[in-house]
Amino acid sequence: xxxxxxxxxxxxxxxxxxxxxxxxxxxxxxxxxxxxxxxxxxxxxxxxxxxxxxxxxxxxxxxxxxxxxxxxxxxxxxxxxxxxxxxxxxxxxxxxxxxxxxxxxxxxxxxxxxxxxxxxxxxxxxxxxxxxxxxxxxxxxxxxxxxxxxxxxxxxxxxxxxxxxxxxxxxxxxxxxxxxxxxxxxxxxxxxxxxxxxxxxxxxxxxxxxxxxx
Numbered sequence: 001x002x003x004x005x006x007x008x009x010x011x012x013x014x015x016x017x018x019x020x021x022x023x024x025x026x027x028x029x030x031x032x033x034x035x036x037x038x039x040x041x042x043x044x045x046x047x048x049x050x051x052x053x054x055x056x057x058x059x060x061x062x063x064x065x066x067x068x069x070x071x072x073x074x075x076x077x078x079x080x081x082x083x084x085x086x087x088x089x090x091x092x093x094x095x096x097x098x099x100x101x102x103x104x105x106x107x108x109x110x111x112x113x114x115x116x117x118x119x120x121x122x123x124x125x126x127x128x129x130x131x132x133x134x135x136x137x138x139x140x141x142x143x144x145x146x147x148x149x150x151x152x153x154x155x156x157x158x159x160x161x162x163x164x165x166x167x168x169x170x171x172x173x174x175x176x177x178x179x180x181x182x183x184x185x186x187x188x189x190x191x192x193x194x195x196x197x198x199x200x201x202x203x204x205x206x207x208x209x210x211x212x213x214x
Contacts, residue, residue, distance in 0.1 A: 017041070020097075023104045027076065032059070036067050040077070040092060048079050048090035076100060117147050124154055125163050136165050145172055148183040 017038060024034045039057060050068065054061040071077045075096045082091050118137060122129055129137075140150055153171040157163065180186055 019101045019105055023101055026104055027100060028074065029071075029076075032063075033067055033071060036064075036071070037076075037094075037097065040094060046091045046093070047084075048092050117141075117150055120151060121154060124158050133165055136169070140169075140172060144181075145176075146182060149175070149181070149186060152183060152186050 020034065020037060035057065039053065050061060050064050054064045072079060078093045078096060079090050080093050081088055118129060118134065121137060153168045156171055157168045175186065178189060180189055
């Protein structure tokens, strides 16, 4: 997942600057660091040339060096020695920035999903969850249950007129014993159960006394 997001950001000229604008403060960066990174992202030459950066951005050379040192110390950029055209030269790598932004974006997405599942429980129960209930729901997620599966277990409990987490916990772990891990697995299990019920009903409703072979 992380590698895929990094590739998306590397290949996109729209999404990546947006993520940078959203999260640069979480990376303890100032507006000048932001300007420098946007400059580096939009230059075709990765060679480390502080004088050129200073001239292009109209920032004094000592300040440029301080900005670069801060970014390097915090693992956002790195200065690497590479051979270009048979000549060794220093180049700036932004891989650290891609990785850090990927982590922040994925973590933000996960937090949004977590909030959503809590909101769903509070909506179904018609009340605010207790700290213990928050912990139990979080434990299901830590145990590997997908949000869609937890949501379906909640609906199953509500359908049966039960609104407590112990009942939902039993549903989830019964599903886990059956190897049910996704929403699709739940739907297949339900379809199989319904098919067996229909088959059993037809068996008992069959008129064995009037059955004749022709």
